[in-house]
Every structure is written in C-alpha cells, then in structure tokens.
Amino acid sequence: xxxxxxxxxxxxxxxxxxxxxxxAGSLHAPDAEMAVRNARDLYTRRNEGIxxxxxxxxxxxxxxxxxxxxxxxxxxxxxYRHATYYKASExxxxx
Amino acid sequence: MAATTPQNAGLSAVPSYEQEQSQARxxxxxxxxxxxxxxxxxxxxxxxxxxxQVSQHAHSEIIGMQxxxxxxxxxxxxxxxxxxxxxxxxxAGHGLYLYSAAETLGTPRxxxxxxxxxxxxxxxxxxxxxxxxxxxxxAIGWLVDGAAIANQVxxxxxxxxxxxxxxxxxxxxxxxxxRQGFEILLALSRGTEAQRKMAQDAINRFxxxxxxxxxxxxxxxxxSAQSMAWKIKRFSNDELRQRFVGMIxxxxxxxxxxxxDPELRFDEETGRWxxxxxxxxxxxxxIKGNGPMNSHRxxxxxxxxxxxxxxxxxxxxxxxxxxNSEVA
Amino acid sequence: xxxxxxxxxxxxxxxxLASATRVTPGNALRPEDIAVDGVVPxxxxxxxxxRLGDDALILAQRLSHxxxxxxxxxxxxxxxxxxxxxxxxxxSFLTYAxxxxxxxxxxxxxxxxxxxxxxxxxxxxxxxxFGVTITRQLIISIYQYLLYSKLAASADPTLAAIAAxxxxxxxxxxxxxxxxxxxxxxxxxxxxxxxxxxLEILWPYVDEMFQDEALHxxxxxxxxxxxxxxxxxxxxxTQVLTDAGLEVPQVGMAMARGxxxxxxxxxxxxxxxxxxxxxxxxxxxx
Numbered sequence: 001x002x003x004x005x006x007x008x009x010x011x012x013x014x015x016x017x018x019x020x021x022x023x024a025g026s027l028h029a030p031d032a033e034m035a036v037r038n039a040r041d042l043y044t045r046r047n048e049g050i051x052x053x054x055x056x057x058x059x060x061x062x063x064x065x066x067x068x069x070x071x072x073x074x075x076x077x078x079x080y081r082h083a084t085y086y087k088a089s090e091x092x093x094x095x
Numbered sequence: 096m097a098a099t100t101p102q103n104a105g106l107s108a109v110p111s112y113e114q115e116q117s118q119a120r121x122x123x124x125x126x127x128x129x130x131x132x133x134x135x136x137x138x139x140x141x142x143x144x145x146x147x148q149v150s151q152h153a154h155s156e157i158i159g160m161q162x163x164x165x166x167x168x169x170x171x172x173x174x175x176x177x178x179x180x181x182x183x184x185x186x187a188g189h190g191l192y193l194y195s196a197a198e199t200l201g202t203p204r205x206x207x208x209x210x211x212x213x214x215x216x217x218x219x220x221x222x223x224x225x226x227x228x229x230x231x232x233x234a235i236g237w238l239v240d241g242a243a244i245a246n247q248v249x250x251x252x253x254x255x256x257x258x259x260x261x262x263x264x265x266x267x268x269x270x271x272x273x274r275q276g277f278e279i280l281l282a283l284s285r286g287t288e289a290q291r292k293m294a295q296d297a298i299n300r301f302x303x304x305x306x307x308x309x310x311x312x313x314x315x316x317x318x319s320a321q322s323m324a325w326k327i328k329r330f331s332n333d334e335l336r337q338r339f340v341g342m343i344x345x346x347x348x349x350x351x352x353x354x355x356d357p358e359l360r361f362d363e364e365t366g367r368w369x370x371x372x373x374x375x376x377x378x379x380x381x382i383k384g385n386g387p388m389n390s391h392r393x394x395x396x397x398x399x400x401x402x403x404x405x406x407x408x409x410x411x412x413x414x415x416x417x418x419n420s421e422v423a
Numbered sequence: 424x425x426x427x428x429x430x431x432x433x434x435x436x437x438x439x440l441a442s443a444t445r446v447t448p449g450n451a452l453r454p455e456d457i458a459v460d461g462v463v464p465x466x467x468x469x470x471x472x473x474r475l476g477d478d479a480l481i482l483a484q485r486l487s488h489x490x491x492x493x494x495x496x497x498x499x500x501x502x503x504x505x506x507x508x509x510x511x512x513x514x515s516f517l518t519y520a521x522x523x524x525x526x527x528x529x530x531x532x533x534x535x536x537x538x539x540x541x542x543x544x545x546x547x548x549x550x551x552x553f554g555v556t557i558t559r560q561l562i563i564s565i566y567q568y569l570l571y572s573k574l575a576a577s578a579d580p581t582l583a584a585i586a587a588x589x590x591x592x593x594x595x596x597x598x599x600x601x602x603x604x605x606x607x608x609x610x611x612x613x614x615x616x617x618x619x620x621x622l623e624i625l626w627p628y629v630d631e632m633f634q635d636e637a638l639h640x641x642x643x644x645x646x647x648x649x650x651x652x653x654x655x656x657x658x659x660x661t662q663v664l665t666d667a668g669l670e671v672p673q674v675g676m677a678m679a680r681g682x683x684x685x686x687x688x689x690x691x692x693x694x695x696x697x698x699x700x701x702x703x704x705x706x707x708x709x
Binding site: 157161164167168169170171172174175176180181183184187188190191194229279282283285286287289290395398399402403404405407408409410411412416417 | 491
C-alpha cells in the first residue's frame with residue numbers, strides 16, 4: 001500500500017440518548033478529524049445518530065476466533081446465573 | 096475490520112487435521128444458517144467468490160452514479176433535482192458500505208479500485224447504456240433499481256455477516272429509489288404527448304437490460320449452485336427474474352404504459368411468466384466492454400482518480416506531519 | 424416483492440442492528456412548508472429573498488457537478504451533502520420570494536432570463552480543481568454563516584426561520600472548507616501552490632459580496648446589511664488562511680454587479696444547462 005493511501009476507520013453511531021454506540025461500518029479518511037466528519041456524512045444522512053465514534057481499524061483488539069470454544073465455553077450451562085432458573089418463587093409478587 | 100488470512104489456507108494440497116476441523120466448523124455454521132464473520136476460517140474459494148461478488152456490487156454502485164449524475168444539472172424541477180442528487184449521493188454511500196464489506200475479506204479498497212479502473216473487474220452491464228432522456232431517470236429508478244432490490248433483499252441474509260449487514264442498510268435506503276423512479280414516470284404518463292412518448296421510449300430501452308440484470312438463465316450460470324450452497328445467494332437467477340417480471344407487468348398498468356414484450360404472459364399451467372427471448376449476445380458483448388458507454392464510464396472514473404491524486408497526497412502528507420494534533 | 428415483504432424481511436434482523444440504522448425524516452422547515460404557511464412578502468422583501476435564493480441556487484448547481492467526480496468517494500458524499508443543503512436553502516428563499524409575484528420556485532429558477540438573475544459573481548465561478556472549489560466554499564460559507572446568523576434575528580419571521588435552519592448547515596460547510604484549506608495549505612508544496620492560485624483567481628469577487636443596496640436600507644431590521652459582515656468575515660477567513668500557512672492575496676477587485684443582473688460569461692452556460700429541459704416543455708409538470 002502506498003503511503004498516500006488513507007487508513008481504514010471503524011464507525012460507531014449512537015442513535016439516541018440512552019443507547020450505546022453501535023458499530024455501523026467503516027470508511028477511509030486521512031486522519032481522525034476527517035474520519036469523524038466523513039462518518040457524519042456517510043452514516044448519518046437520515047438522522048441515524050446524535051453521536052459518533054471513530055477508531056482506527058488497526059487499533060481494535062479482538063478475541064481470537066480460533067479460541068472461541070475455550071474463550072466462551074465457561075458461561076454455557078450456568079443457568080443459575082439467570083432469573084429464569086428460579087422456578088419455585090414464580091408468582092410471588094415484586095420478586 | 097481488517098481480516099487476517101488464515102495461515103493454513105490453501106497452501107497444501109492435502110488438508111491437515113486443523114484444516115479439516117476448520118472446514119467442518121465452517122460447514123456447520125452454513126448448515127445452521129448462522130453467519131461467517133471476518134476473522135473466521137473460511138475456504139479460499141468462498142473468500143474469492145465473495146470478494147468478487149461484493150466488489151462487483153460496489154463497482155456497480157459507483158459506476159451507476161454516472162448515468163444519473165448526467166441529469167442532476169438538467170433536472171426539470173428543483174424538487175426533482177434534490178431527489179436525484181440525494182439518490183446519486185446514496186449510491187456513493189452504498190458503494191462505500193460494500194467496499195467496507197469487501198475489505199473485511201482482506202483486499203484493500205485501493206486494489207479493488209485498481210481492478211475497476213484497469214477494466215479487470217466487472218460491474219452491472221446496464222450502466223454501459225446511456226441515459227439519454229429525463230425519462231431514463233424514471234426507468235432507471237423503477238426498472239434498474241427495482242431489479243437491483245429484488246436481487247438485494249435476499250442478500251440481506253447472505254451467509255457472510257458484513258455483506259448481509261451492508262445489504263440491510265442499502266435495502267432500507269433504496270426503498271425510496273424505486274418509488275421516486277416510478278413517480279417520475281407516473282408524472283410523465285399524466286403529462287403531455289411528448290412526455291408520454293419520452294416515458295414509453297425509456298421503458299422500451301431499459302426493459303430488456305433490466306431483466307438481464309439477474310444474470311444468465313440458471314442452466315448457463317455455472318457459479319450459481321456453489322453460491323447457493325454457501326448461502327450467499329438464496330434464489331436462482333431465473334426465480335428472481337420471474338418474481339420481478341411479474342411485479343412490473345402489474346405496475347406498468349398503473350402507468351398506462353406498455354412493456355415492449357408482446358410475448359409476455361402468465362402461464363397458468365406452469366405457474367410461470369413467459370417473456371421474450373432475451374438478447375444474451377448483446378449482454379455478453381456489453382460485458383466484454385463493447386457497450387455504448389463502457390469506455391467513457393471507466394475513463395470518467397480514472398479521471399476522477401487522477402485529478403484527485405494531489406488532494407489525497409496532500410491529506411496524507413498533512414496527517415503524517417500533524418499525526419497527534421487534537422481532534423476538533 | 425412488495426414493500427411490506429421487504430420490510431418484513433428486514434425486520435427479521437436483530438435489535439442491535441436496527442438501532443444503528445434507525446432513520447427518521449426529521450422535523451425541520453421544508454420549502455413546501457413555506458409555500459403553505461408563508462405570509463406574502465412585499466416587493467422589497469421578495470427582491471431580497473430572491474438575491475439569497477439565487478446565490479444558493481447557482482452555487483448548488485456548481486457543487487452538484489462534483490458528485491461522481493470527487494478526489495475520493497467519501498468526498499463525493501460530503502460534497503453531495505453540502506450541495507443538497509444549499510439547494511434546500513435556494514428552494515426556501517425562492518419559494519418565499521415567489522409568493523410576492525404568484526410564482527413558484529420553478530418559475531423563478533427555470534423561466535427567468537440571465538439578466539433577471541441576481542446572484543453574486545463568486546458563486547458562478549467555475550469549479551476548477553478541488554482547491555478552487557474549496558476556496559470558493561471557504562469564501563462563501565463564512566459569508567453565509569455570518570449572514571444567516573444575523574438573519575435568524577430578522578424582523579421578518581419567515582426569513583428568520585429559513586436562516587435559522589440554514590445557519591446550522593452552513594456552519595458545517597464552513598468547517599468542511601476550513602478542514603480542507605488546512606490540509607491543502609499545509610499538505611504538499613503542490614497543494615499549497617494550487618491553493619495560492621485559487622485564492623488569487625477568486626479573491627477579486629470578494630468585494631461584491633459586501634456591497635449595500637438601497638434595498639437593504641429600506642428593509643431595515645428585516646434584512647442584513649452586507650457591509651456589516653465584512654469585518655468579521657475578514658477576521659475569520661484571515662485566521663483560517665494563516666492557520667493553513669496561506670495569505671490573503673494582494674489582488675485588485677473585479678467590477679461585479681450581479682445584483683443588478685450583470686453577470687460574467689459563466690452564468691449563461693449554467694442557465695442553458697439548468698433550464699434546457701424545462702424550457703423544451705412549456706407548461707409541463709414533472
């Protein structure tokens with residue numbers, strides 16, 4: 001890639017107060033200031049957002065998909081962490 | 096997000112144990128109708144097929160801006176001018192969503208763009224026809240976008256996550272594109288004799304190319320079966336074409352216009368639409384680069400790229416010098 | 424597949440996705456509202472709205488040419504947004520002006536002759552390279568920002584409402600032009616050279632933007648006196664240029680009288696292109 005290639009950025013949009021920023025897509029921009037502006041132009045043309053984050057794609061650290069099993073196995077089967085596990089108290093008000 | 100190429104992909108002729116495991120995991124995800132995500136292992140052929148399809152789709156959006164941009168400055172009312180401008184701008188946006196999706200498969204946009212500008216990459220051949228009259232803005236919206244939407248809605252469920260997500264966004268935004276085209280034709284159909292003639296002429300020119308947008312008949316479409324097995328495609332070319340022709344056969348009545356196809360009828364026995372023989376020789380010739388506008392369309396893209404080089408260089412140079420400057 | 428089926432297909436996706444792509448039309452003032460709600464302006468007010476509308480219309484016509492030709496696809500989208508905003512301002516101002524003469528925005532855009540257009544020379548200047556367009560944008564967007572900021576307090580409620588909507592959009596245009604001026608001014612030697620050239624060829628049309636007319640005096644607190652904007656404008660643009668390593672060029676000022684219908688050689692071509700189709704079909708609806 002030539003040094004004149006603009007880097008890739010990931011765009012996150014908050015669509016309304018009270019909601020999290022959600023990944024919307026990516027774009028190219030020469031720097032952070034332009035990236036957030038390009039994100040505005042590209043991802044909020046229809047009032048989709050009230051706040052934007054941009055992050056350089058190369059700065060994102062992800063979990064390794066090859067280790068998916070060992071990484072995410074532990075919570076499987078621990079249904080006692082969920083309220084629905086507790087049947088005996090069903091029907092008791094305000095509980 | 097930038098994808099890393101799996102180390103073991105396609106290097107050895109004899110699959111290793113790890114490779115077989117990966118393939119089994121991939122097959123299971125497809126079987127469960129789940130989604131493949133960028134960092135998952137995937138067969139090289141799947142990656143290649145998708146990269147080709149998604150980038151072709153992106154190129155089509157970008158080249159597809161040209162015939163309509165041709166009429167922005169001449170739109171006959173300021174309202175139509177606004178709508179057309181918004182639509183052509185959306186197409187740039189859709190091209191960008193799709194290039195983003197293609198990039199997650201490991202090919203940078205620069206390279207995809209080079210493939211387009213050098214003529215190695217394909218794009219929807221319908222954009223190699225000229226947009227001669229204002230009515231073409233209507234016919235393109237109604238027929239070309241209509242065919243594109245019929246193609247795209249099932250792609251929202253494509254097995255590759257980033258492609259499906261891009262398509263959801265695109266389909267939502269495009270729902271206005273087809274309607275605005277239809278309404279252009281509707282206004283013309285209720286207008287003067289000259290306007291009606293203009294509308295019918297545009298429909299005549301775009302009907303057949305729009306039917307060919309679904310690709311060759313199933314028996315001549317060698318890649319379709321694999322794409323369907325991978326759940327990239329959900330319906331065959333002919334199935335989609337059938338649906339589309341059925342829709343427009345009804346819609347054209349609202350316009351009080353006709354489709355240039357005397358053979359068009361619904362066959363009760365087979366439950367299928369019969370339409371005229373499509374001119375696949377012309378289709379192939381246009382794909383090969385011999386359409387009326389191929390040369391011009393590509394040159395226009397190269398020109399924009401060439402003329403913009405100093406701007407891209409300047410912005411990159413500025414970023415290098417002021418890397419750590421504050422964000423406004 | 425009809426729209427309901429399409430919606431049903433799309434709705435089958437998760438909430439997280441929907442929340443990132445939720446779209447709404449918004450609830451800002453539209454040109455259509457002005458035709459319905461607007462009080463009919465008097466002749467002076469209509470002439471004033473016509474000037475603002477013509478500036479915006481010709482600028483939008485110029486900017487729209489960039490779509491599909493920008494230096495990068497992201498910039499196609501950015502310039503498209505700006506052109507659309509500016510066209511929206513034109514439509515509002517022209518719709519309002521037209522109420523005085525029982526004319527629509529389209530009557531005014533498509534059926535007036537060149538000498539009836541009141542736009543400034545700066546907006547009809549050719550796009551040139553990207554640097555020329557950015558420089559023209561810098562000049563005009565700072566001007567419009569200052570103008571609409573004051574006009575939002577106009578004694579005429581319709582003009583005030585149009586300006587209040589427009590000023591927020593033009594503020595973004597000003598930022599866009601500022602960002603690019605900085606990058607092109609400080610980027611490479613070539614880009615700096617192109618910006619210096621752009622400033623030299625466009626600066627002669629600055630004077631005209633600040634010329635007062637008897638009309639402005641008569642309108643009083645319903646309009647903004649162009650000369651009152653000059654000091655702030657010069658201060659702002661000098662700051663942007665200085666930050667970009669550029670200078671105000673030392674060039675003479677052109678004799679430009681666009682407000683009285685005396686244009687350069689460019690407007691004829693702009694109108695020929697813009698009006699050709701509408702004029703081929705007199706009385707037609709689109």
